[in-house]
Amino acid sequence: MKILSSLNIGENNVERLEKKFDCVEFYMYKDIEQAGDHLEDAEIFVTFGFDTTADLIEKMKKLKWIQCMSTGIDMLPFETLKERNILLTNVTGIHGIPIAEYVMAVILNDRIDGFRLYEQQKNKIWKRKMNFEEVFGKTITILGTGTIGKEIARKAKAFDMKTIGVNTSGKPVDYFDEIFPTCELNKALSQGDFVVDTLPLTHETKKILGKEQFASMKDSAYFINIGRGATVDEGALIEALQNHIIRGAALDVFEKEPLPQDSPLWTMKNVSITPHISGLSNMYMNRAVPIFEHNLKTYIEGKEDYINKVDLNKEY
Amino acid sequence: MKILSSLNIGENNVERLEKKFDCVEFYMYKDIEQAGDHLEDAEIFVTFGFDTTADLIEKMKKLKWIQCMSTGIDMLPFETLKERNILLTNVTGIHGIPIAEYVMAVILNDRIDGFRLYEQQKNKIWKRKMNFEEVFGKTITILGTGTIGKEIARKAKAFDMKTIGVNTSGKPVDYFDEIFPTCELNKALSQGDFVVDTLPLTHETKKILGKEQFASMKDSAYFINIGRGATVDEGALIEALQNHIIRGAALDVFEKEPLPQDSPLWTMKNVSITPHISGLSNMYMNRAVPIFEHNLKTYIEGKEDYINKVDLNKEY
Numbered sequence: 001m002k003i004l005s006s007l008n009i010g011e012n013n014v015e016r017l018e019k020k021f022d023c024v025e026f027y028m029y030k031d032i033e034q035a036g037d038h039l040e041d042a043e044i045f046v047t048f049g050f051d052t053t054a055d056l057i058e059k060m061k062k063l064k065w066i067q068c069m070s071t072g073i074d075m076l077p078f079e080t081l082k083e084r085n086i087l088l089t090n091v092t093g094i095h096g097i098p099i100a101e102y103v104m105a106v107i108l109n110d111r112i113d114g115f116r117l118y119e120q121q122k123n124k125i126w127k128r129k130m131n132f133e134e135v136f137g138k139t140i141t142i143l144g145t146g147t148i149g150k151e152i153a154r155k156a157k158a159f160d161m162k163t164i165g166v167n168t169s170g171k172p173v174d175y176f177d178e179i180f181p182t183c184e185l186n187k188a189l190s191q192g193d194f195v196v197d198t199l200p201l202t203h204e205t206k207k208i209l210g211k212e213q214f215a216s217m218k219d220s221a222y223f224i225n226i227g228r229g230a231t232v233d234e235g236a237l238i239e240a241l242q243n244h245i246i247r248g249a250a251l252d253v254f255e256k257e258p259l260p261q262d263s264p265l266w267t268m269k270n271v272s273i274t275p276h277i278s279g280l281s282n283m284y285m286n287r288a289v290p291i292f293e294h295n296l297k298t299y300i301e302g303k304e305d306y307i308n309k310v311d312l313n314k315e316y
Numbered sequence: 317m318k319i320l321s322s323l324n325i326g327e328n329n330v331e332r333l334e335k336k337f338d339c340v341e342f343y344m345y346k347d348i349e350q351a352g353d354h355l356e357d358a359e360i361f362v363t364f365g366f367d368t369t370a371d372l373i374e375k376m377k378k379l380k381w382i383q384c385m386s387t388g389i390d391m392l393p394f395e396t397l398k399e400r401n402i403l404l405t406n407v408t409g410i411h412g413i414p415i416a417e418y419v420m421a422v423i424l425n426d427r428i429d430g431f432r433l434y435e436q437q438k439n440k441i442w443k444r445k446m447n448f449e450e451v452f453g454k455t456i457t458i459l460g461t462g463t464i465g466k467e468i469a470r471k472a473k474a475f476d477m478k479t480i481g482v483n484t485s486g487k488p489v490d491y492f493d494e495i496f497p498t499c500e501l502n503k504a505l506s507q508g509d510f511v512v513d514t515l516p517l518t519h520e521t522k523k524i525l526g527k528e529q530f531a532s533m534k535d536s537a538y539f540i541n542i543g544r545g546a547t548v549d550e551g552a553l554i555e556a557l558q559n560h561i562i563r564g565a566a567l568d569v570f571e572k573e574p575l576p577q578d579s580p581l582w583t584m585k586n587v588s589i590t591p592h593i594s595g596l597s598n599m600y601m602n603r604a605v606p607i608f609e610h611n612l613k614t615y616i617e618g619k620e621d622y623i624n625k626v627d628l629n630k631e632y
Contacts, residue, residue, distance in 0.1 A: 040602065083368075089409050097450060097452050097476075098448065098450055098452075101424060101427060101450060101451060101452070101475065102428055104420070104424055104475075105421075105424035105425055105427060105428045105430065106428075108417060108420055108421035108424055108425075109421055109424075109425050109430055111417060111421060112417070112418055112421045112422075112590075112593075114425055114430065115431075115434055117590050117591075117593075118431055118434065118588070121582065121588065121589040121590075124577055124582045125591075126573075126574035126575060126590045126591045127591060128592060128593055128596070130593060130596065131596050131598070132593070132598060133415065133597075133598045134413060134414055134417060134598060134599050135417060135597075135598050136413050136414075136417070138597065154474060155474045156474065157474070158416065158470060158473070158474030159420075159469045159471065160413075171352070191545060218482070257440035257442075259438055259442060266437065266440045272433075272434070272437065273433075273437040274428075274433050274437075275433075275436070275441075275442045275443060275444045276444065277428075277433075277444055277446060277448070278620065280444070280448050281448050281449075281450050282447070282448060282449045283450050283452065
């Protein structure tokens, strides 16, 4: 059974898996361009998903299972996968810790006006007159209460913040003081001093944050997006930032990535741009490979207890 | 009973206190230069401490009590205070929250390489190749386990860090996984991925961190000082940073403040300088004034239950 990987999951992991599962032959490349003939033979495909186009699937005649080693799968060709009845699994759940660390980093950097302090240092300026507002007692509204949202809420509680979550049903979740169902989104947004978007991109979440939603927020609100760029109407966000409808934003994801050179976001004083890195971490493979390993055993043994099997109709 | 304040504690607070305590007359100025004749009359002096020299105390012939509205009192003329038997109280305990927020901000900014991301943005660079090491699982060694140290440890636990504390006796303290007595300082230092100095300046802590202590630390250690600059041998620190004995530092306090223009610290790539702001916060007076108010009641009623009465011999 041939496995093709278009990413480096570690030589040690490959060796271990080949030893553990006799029937398995591993072909691991840095990217899909180098895969050559193995495209046609591979039954299992391990990928970050960016390379997984309908054309590629077309060429992978024997493909039965895609293990996506990321969480966001919105770029995958779902129609093709459905036609071929290809199994799709991902690694949802492993991003909670690094992304929550990133979110608290940008919130606290905003709190201490870190970039201004950095510029002062570059100019050897000792100036103590600053308006510091503690995050203590502030409210954080988190869209999505899955692994990522919950981990952010957990950390926010250690800063004595009030945590508000938004999820489909409005059901209670640990570490959240209050939960609103999606139909009360604007009400939840109106309370947040910080608003964090952790949403995946689905039919339901596409441009869920538009002009009306930014208008619902406090004018002192700081918006953070580590979910998917397309959950936001980026034009409406830019307008809200330019017209001070909200105070500022830290954005790690965008409608189009890399963020185009001509995007006004790059140079806006109240916007912090990072290149979709919030989920990256030295611990990534340590958490992702065990999920693949479990699923590989399940696949070989013909069982059904996959971790993170994606419903191709719901697309999550 | 005349009270002179060389800082603004808020007009509303002055009014309230004058109403509450009939015998009290308040004279509040922005700084001591404006106090004029009231220097001679004042029985109670409310100050941040920076202006409180032996000369000043000399002029304040009727002075009986100094309420210092900061925690650091090392600059006060203790000999003069002892001769005159002047009561000294401070506001120890109110800095835990803002300083812990600052400490987590600089730790997390280091974690996401925030200044590099900021420079990338300024140059419109979308570059995702970075080495992110989560703080998850890292060890934080905190010197001092008082209000500030404990609050830092509490927040660090929400990031699943291992928390090591150092205090005089080695007695256990909440939120610390392990405590070392001061005599085992170097052992505690050797374990920290992050080392935080929260120490006040006393006879015992002066230059407690020198060449030997920096050598004890991991070469990957990141040092944070929010205590007092003079608890560190600054020359030894600079050498340790220049020679990569430790990885980097975030410094909010210095041997001499403002940090002199010719200090090499200003321009070191692995050093983040902030102008003694870690304790500043919008909540400062909300927490400091109630302490003064309690002490004023105690003073007027001739009782002894002062909050934060300083032992003039121990200097804390």
